Amino acid sequence: MSGKRGAPGLAGRLRAEGLRLTSQRERVLAAVAVLEHGTPEEIGARLRAEAGPVGAAPDTSTVYRTLELLERLGLVWHTHLGKGAPVYHAAEHAHLHVVCQVCGEITSVDPSLMEAAAERLATDLGFTVDVGHVALSGTCRACAEKIRTEHS
Amino acid sequence: MSGKRGAPGLAGRLRAEGLRLTSQRERVLAAVAVLEHGTPEEIGARLRAEAGPVGAAPDTSTVYRTLELLERLGLVWHTHLGKGAPVYHAAEHAHLHVVCQVCGEITSVDPSLMEAAAERLATDLGFTVDVGHVALSGTCRACAEKIRTEHS
DNA sequence: CTCGTTGCAAAGGATTTGCACAAGT
DNA sequence: ACTTGTGCAAATCCTTTGCAACGAG
Numbered sequence: 001m002s003g004k005r006g007a008p009g010l011a012g013r014l015r016a017e018g019l020r021l022t023s024q025r026e027r028v029l030a031a032v033a034v035l036e037h038g039t040p041e042e043i044g045a046r047l048r049a050e051a052g053p054v055g056a057a058p059d060t061s062t063v064y065r066t067l068e069l070l071e072r073l074g075l076v077w078h079t080h081l082g083k084g085a086p087v088y089h090a091a092e093h094a095h096l097h098v099v100c101q102v103c104g105e106i107t108s109v110d111p112s113l114m115e116a117a118a119e120r121l122a123t124d125l126g127f128t129v130d131v132g133h134v135a136l137s138g139t140c141r142a143c144a145e146k147i148r149t150e151h152s
Numbered sequence: 153m154s155g156k157r158g159a160p161g162l163a164g165r166l167r168a169e170g171l172r173l174t175s176q177r178e179r180v181l182a183a184v185a186v187l188e189h190g191t192p193e194e195i196g197a198r199l200r201a202e203a204g205p206v207g208a209a210p211d212t213s214t215v216y217r218t219l220e221l222l223e224r225l226g227l228v229w230h231t232h233l234g235k236g237a238p239v240y241h242a243a244e245h246a247h248l249h250v251v252c253q254v255c256g257e258i259t260s261v262d263p264s265l266m267e268a269a270a271e272r273l274a275t276d277l278g279f280t281v282d283v284g285h286v287a288l289s290g291t292c293r294a295c296a297e298k299i300r301t302e303h304s
Numbered sequence: 305c306t307c308g309t310t311g312c313a314a315a316g317g318a319t320t321t322g323c324a325c326a327a328g329t
Numbered sequence: 330a331c332t333t334g335t336g337c338a339a340a341t342c343c344t345t346t347g348c349a350a351c352g353a354g
């Protein structure tokens with residue numbers, strides 16, 4: 001809740017790899033956290049808006065590079081929700097996504113939902129599932145009913 | 153197992169919507185089935201190879217249009233496995249994908265893995281999960297061990 | 305015949321890359 | 330100072346679209 005600090009682990013993680021702490025990296029990470037589900041483009045736009053007419057916002061290519069870095073550091077995760085661009089979210093609050101293919105609505109669900117499946121994969125294949133990346137497609141209740149109704 | 157027939161439902165589904173059965177559509181569907189996990193580009197390449205120097209293969213744009221159509225008809229599904237292009241697979245044999253983020257290996261898993269999670273989503277949210285679209289990211293056993301070893 | 309389909313080529317959008325300059329440590 | 334990070338612009342990659350010719354029903 002400390003309004004100032006962008007994220008606790010950022011500086012440390014960077015130093016651990018001999019990398020540098022820059023304002024761009026702090027701002028991109030902050031934007032990801034605020035937007036919840038933001039595409040690279042949206043994150044860039046947000047930063048541009050925050051910067052106002054004066055301050056400079058990170059370049060688009062920097063946003064992409066930074067996002068990739070932050071993901072490698074384990075601070076953010078990305079998921080493909082629909083067709084277009086992937087969305088990024090902060091790794092802090094782990095959760096998985098449920099997306100309605102009809103209306104596009106995104107619902108966040110507790111990771112415990114996948115516990116059983118994850119354990120079975122670990123046992124059977126030695127595979128470690130990354131809950132942050134999980135996105136489940138399907139149809140939400142509202143759209144399912146709407147479709148049933150429209151069924152002439 | 154019938155070498156000739158591309159797929160049972162194709163002709164019927166098309167007629168049901170007043171659409172036409174074309175050789176391109178048959179061939180694209182067949183290619184999707186053969187390739188198991190093919191990107192639009194790979195599917196196009198495959199068709200070009202099959203056609204040989206004589207026969208004509210469907211155009212790239214036709215491949216995209218056809219894939220979209222087949223998906224709408226419920227004959228194929230697509231999933232985003234990694235960064236780039238999505239992969240398509242036949243809807244016949246329902247299965248979900250497990251992808252190693254390190255080596256990129258794709259493993260097909262039985263849908264029953266998700267049964268518990270799917271049921272809970274249905275009960276809690278009224279959400280119907282589409283198993284064909286599910287892709288789980290993570291690290292496979294081999295890569296996990298490799299990483300642990302390299303850990304200087 | 306009539307209308308859906310295809311091929312071609314060009315447009316479009318998203319993401320990446322090379323390089324010289326700016327900035328962190 | 331030394332080395333990494335950034336901005337800029339061009340290059341790529343993936344996908345979509347307009348339109349005239351083609352072919353299934």
